[in-house]
Amino acid sequence: MLQLQVLRTRAEWVKERLAVKRFQKMELVDQVVQLDDQRRRLQAEFDQQQSQVNTWSKEIGQLMAKGERDAAEEKKQAVAALKAGLDPLKKQLQETDAQLQDILLQLPNLPAAEVPEGKTPEENVVVRTGGTIPELAEGCLPHWDLASKYGLIDFEIGNKVTGSGFPFYRGKGAKLQRALIQYFLDFNTASGYEEFLPPYLVNADSGFGTGQLPDKEGQMYFMPEDGYYLIPTAEVPVTNVYRDVLLKSTDLPIKMTAYSPCFRREAGSYGKDVRGLNRLHQFEKVEIIQLVRPENSHQVLDEMVAHVEKLVQSLELPYRILRLCGGDMGFASAITYDFEIYSTAQQRWLEVSSVSNFESFQANRMKCRFKDEEGKTQFVHSLNGSSLALPRIVAGILENHQTVDGIKVPAVLQSYMGMATIQ
């Protein structure tokens, strides 16, 4: 959620920034400013009258104590008259405030200054590439064929037991999942991230805090009996650890990492994009999250990008890093870097990580603040990134490390896998 203060004082600038994100409903900005103005007027009036009511109520108490019943009765009537006018005013104030909140929730975060213009994924900017795309032998296979050749993943059984997008991993495939999760967590904790294992169901307040709700509930699985949502990423439960918390400045930065399965309905996805591991309803992911002082967040974002880059490099995969353009960025993000690895057999890039700085957008929704040295409370900045998402990493490992003798296991994974080659 954008800070009202910014909207109030810099409405035109906000519109310029939102234009970079290709935001359509620009009139909402003016509505916020207008509703805010109205709310303040109403509150001033309400406060003043309520104050009078409170004063008189106290006086009634004093009159009663002195036994001056008639004078008290007289005052009671005066209060009653005043309150008759106060109720509609209170209602109006509440309605205005509700409208204001409703519109505030519809405004996406403002893109940072270095976010490139653009509308579609094609306009994202490649900031770096790394690794080398291997020359594969004749007859190389896409990962779904490799997965069945070596008995690693069973899509058909998943289909029967649950539905499409819910594969079974088995044998060395299952072990590879476990190895990757453990390697990623070890890598992250070695950099000072505290490990969490969160609940996989969250309540609506948490979905609201990180920005999935109210608009994107269609992307999450929902349990109506209990009012819980299956998490689409560990970001949701872990970031919400600090919902409604007032931190000390010495508590920052807070660095957290968590493995969790991720559940996504992916309504509206279809076609070749969903083949094999490219797009699933349930997948494994390890996430890193930081809560930091506002002045540090841009530097921390760079550090997190560098952290993820080292991880991708260690898996010996060809990759590139994109800075997302305004039109391709998420609702809550101020700036996002995507990591993609090259799927050599499919000859396309697959997103394996997305690292974002949300600045105060989530913190404002979550009311996560800290007291600075001057004793002023301000919102923290929140950041997160995948480190890493498993399925496409697995696809990349299978395709890029395939040989006639089997799949070469990257050196960093061999001790976790207990083997150098998957045969």
Next chain:
RNA sequence: GGUGAGGUGGAUGAGUGGCUGAAAUCAACGGUUUGCUAAACCGUCGUACGUCCUUAAAGAUGUACCGAGGGUUCGAAUCCCUCCCUCACCGCCA
């Protein structure tokens, strides 16, 4: 799922209709004392949204908040209703 007891400020915990935004203790912060540490003493010590004042900071002031939402009352932390949560015991169970 059943029964019972509870949810008060960073923590413990008092408070059954007005003088309680809330005692007391602890923690925290600032200071005095001190060779250092400790102790002692003095002071400060909730949040949100407004208004006034100010270039701003500071300051003054109003309203709201004692799990959430409603209700009774001139007046509610305190009484009533609904919901949520926690704890204990029972049932069930990885």
